[in-house]
Amino acid sequence: MTSTVLNLQPLLEEGRENELAGLLSTLHPADVAEALSPLDMEDTIKVMSLLDVAQAAEVLVELSESSRDQVTLGLPRDKLTQMVAEMDSDDAADIVGDLSEAAAEEVLKAIGDEESEEVRRLLMYDEETAGGLMQLELVAASGQDTVAKVINDIRAASEDLGDLTSIYVVDQARALQGEISLKDLLLAYPHETLSQLIQKAPGLVVRVDEDQKAVAQKFRKYDVRSAPVVDSQNRLLGRIMVDDIIDVVDEETDKDFYRLAGSSEEEVYTSGAIKRASLRLPWLLFNLGGGLVTSFILKYFEASFQKTMALVAFVPMVMSLSGAVGSQSATITVRGLATGRIGQGLIFRSLGMEQKVSLVMALVFGLAITLIAGSLRSAPRLGLAVGLSLGAAILVSAFLGAITPLFFRAINVDPALASGPVVTSANDVAALMIYAAIGSAVA
Amino acid sequence: MTSTVLNLQPLLEEGRENELAGLLSTLHPADVAEALSPLDMEDTIKVMSLLDVAQAAEVLVELSESSRDQVTLGLPRDKLTQMVAEMDSDDAADIVGDLSEAAAEEVLKAIGDEESEEVRRLLMYDEETAGGLMQLELVAASGQDTVAKVINDIRAASEDLGDLTSIYVVDQARALQGEISLKDLLLAYPHETLSQLIQKAPGLVVRVDEDQKAVAQKFRKYDVRSAPVVDSQNRLLGRIMVDDIIDVVDEETDKDFYRLAGSSEEEVYTSGAIKRASLRLPWLLFNLGGGLVTSFILKYFEASFQKTMALVAFVPMVMSLSGAVGSQSATITVRGLATGRIGQGLIFRSLGMEQKVSLVMALVFGLAITLIAGSLRSAPRLGLAVGLSLGAAILVSAFLGAITPLFFRAINVDPALASGPVVTSANDVAALMIYAAIGSAVA
Secondary structure: OOOOOOOOHHHHHOOOHHHHHHHHHOOOHHHHHHHHOOOOHHHHHHHHHHOOHHHHHHHHHHOOHHHHHHHHHHOOHHHHHHHHHHOOHHHHHHHHHOOOHHHHHHHHHHOOHHHHHHHHHHHOOOOOEHHHHOEOOOOEEOOOOEHHHHHHHHHHHHHHHOOOOEEEEEOOOOEEEEEEEHHHHHHOOOOOEHHHHOOOOOOOOEEOOOEHHHHHHHHHHHOOOEEEEEOOOOEEEEEEEHHHHHHHHHHHHHHHHHHHHOOOHHHHHOOOHHHHHHHHHHHHHHHHHHHHHHHHHHHHOHHHHHHOHHHHHOHHHHHHHHHHHHHHHHHHHHHHHHHOOOOOOOHHHHHHHHHHHHHHHHHHHHHHHHHHHHHHOOOHHHHHHHHHHHHHHHHHHHHHHHHHHHHHHHOOOOHHHHHHHHHHHHHHHHHHHHHHHHHHHHO | OOOOOOOOHHHHHOOOHHHHHHHHHOOOHHHHHHHHOOOOHHHHHHHHHHOOHHHHHHHHHHOOHHHHHHHHHHOOHHHHHHHHHHOOHHHHHHHHHOOOHHHHHHHHHHOOHHHHHHHHHHHOOOOOEHHHHOEOOOOEEEOOOEHHHHHHHHHHHHHHHOOOOEEEEEOOOOEEEEEEEHHHHHHOOOOOEHHHHOOOOOOOOEEOOOEHHHHHHHHHHHOOOEEEEEOOOOEEEEEEEHHHHHHHHHHHHHHHHHHHHOOOHHHHHOOOHHHHHHHHHHHHHHHHHHHHHHHHHHHHOHHHHHHOHHHHHOHHHHHHHHHHHHHHHHHHHHHHHHHOOOOOOOHHHHHHHHHHHHHHHHHHHHHHHHHHHHHHOOOHHHHHHHHHHHHHHHHHHHHHHHHHHHHHHHOOOOHHHHHHHHHHHHHHHHHHHHHHHHHHHHO
């Protein structure tokens, strides 16, 4: 565990590869992955080839997705195959799933029948569902089995099992009957049968086709560290561990951030500037469209503005303030939906709250600007026009900001996707229309 | 596990309290907490009083912080005391820590010496550090102890221990010597000593004064499900479980969202509209200030704008587009810093990437607007003025958007706090200055 990232560059440049290999073998795979992140692809692959297969496999899993894909392509195929054979089924499926079809076939043929069958089975599930998250390594036993027998079974399979938090009891059709925590198993007596140990309180059970976002919310809600995954007939298929859930939470938060900004979470896995720009550009077309509409509005009101040039001076302020208020409402609503704080039965309460908050802000800023603009230009009518329209624009922007994500959620579109650029450009147009109409009438 | 939230209102209104109590006793505490969320405080407290003490204690811990505080105040003091006595030490400390000093003393006196001493000890740590997260319930044993002895000790304390993922080996001074997973303990033979079982690979060890954000990043990085907490002399003080880490991740993400929006994460715990508005208002003063500056800029260039009114028509578009580009850079940089993607040694690479992306966007939009504005008004010089200044404004905005969070991180100010309103208002001013200067010169 190092607090500063290890700098591998000097050792690499001086060709001290033995020293480097020795150093790396003492490190946690996550630390090796971190030390690799500033290196270019050639050096990364050179370092990966210095690691033994087991450590290299763990490091590959820890790499960021964008560099993982490149490393996978750059590694000699036989080394990659050995690494995949070492991995847990879920990690192996993630790596193989990102390969080209031909490369995937080659690796699957080489890793052995049982393992390749497992990976193929996992690859059938959508990546963003419970099936895409689960691993097949687990302990399932019959209720008639004794504690002693199960412990022996676990010992025999220990190498492949990884960490265990609980074991599952299934019937002959592999239908899930219950879960026993490792603590209860540890405290049980050897001759007890598993059915005697099953607690009545149900843990979390996840359906294989459940969306990963829903699965993550349940892990959080029920504070569990692992959950069994079942099919529609309640047959046990796999298990999900909480560390994979933390990755899902990060992934979903990434999505919300990137989409609210008017981009796509694909940027995380993208290294080229043109590709990144192409992910952001389409969303800016909303702003471009809104901008064209505002230019027409201003042209339409050109005569009034030309007569009272002072009105023009406050256009940016009205748009900036009402836009900021709208973004606050939109961001806070999107986050509320993501965390479940704005859940069933709380939608209208949340909308009402945003309206009340915006009313306070409309009053405060409307009044302040009436006084400021009026006295700056010694024109009380102008001040009133600016203040009134700012207040009205704030109310409309906050309403658009809060209702847009709720509306998109209702029609099953990601609220974050829709709210950023859609809300800002709608607000631009609405605020300017209000300002131009009130301003030209009053001033 | 219910997928739709239970509606308690009808049963409450009809006064069918026995039925309600029976129904609630079958539910997971997290489901009870969810069913309580749409109720008002009076009904919430009425329902809480129907639960037995153990379940009520668990439900209280699951409630959102804002309603938890109110429920704590509304419950009869003796019931609250019994509930606190039932809780894990970390939850008890959270509840007692939110009480008034007098109420906290009253509860602490009533819950028994050992428990109150534990809670007092935990309350000394900053809430946002490892000490504020840890619980004291854990298993620590000597390396000379046999597996059989430890299992007996665990059995004796089982009730208080909650879930176990591993046990800790300490020396006579309670210095941490190693960790043994429950799986290794389960597979060990009764006569083996613990020191024979300690694995050489170190798990994650957390210092008691580490910031919770850093602790959460380490849990993610090392994929652990629990971690021991030690003091500066490596003495074992407590343990942190991964479900508390998920709460930290959510809390930190909340912070980033609210601060980027120009508000404070306190909103999550705030129910009044005026209080909420007062959390958002101060940040909008940046926009107000920026707005006043833009009004002076426009006044300064009044003559040019009045001569070429067509220039005015494109003010909102230039500001909106460059503002959106700046927000994209700021949001993506803030998220990169939060996830550690923009880590040590990667700051200049990230800044360079944002510059390259913005160059692509400046070229695309600058050219597009030159053509659009030029042909809309049949004035190529005007088109060139708008396009040139939009391109320049985009470059400046993207630079400000990317550098601001990095700068604030460098001076140890939360990047999210600073980036939202600071970046948008700086961009407003910068974009308008560029536009007015280039526009009045060229058009």
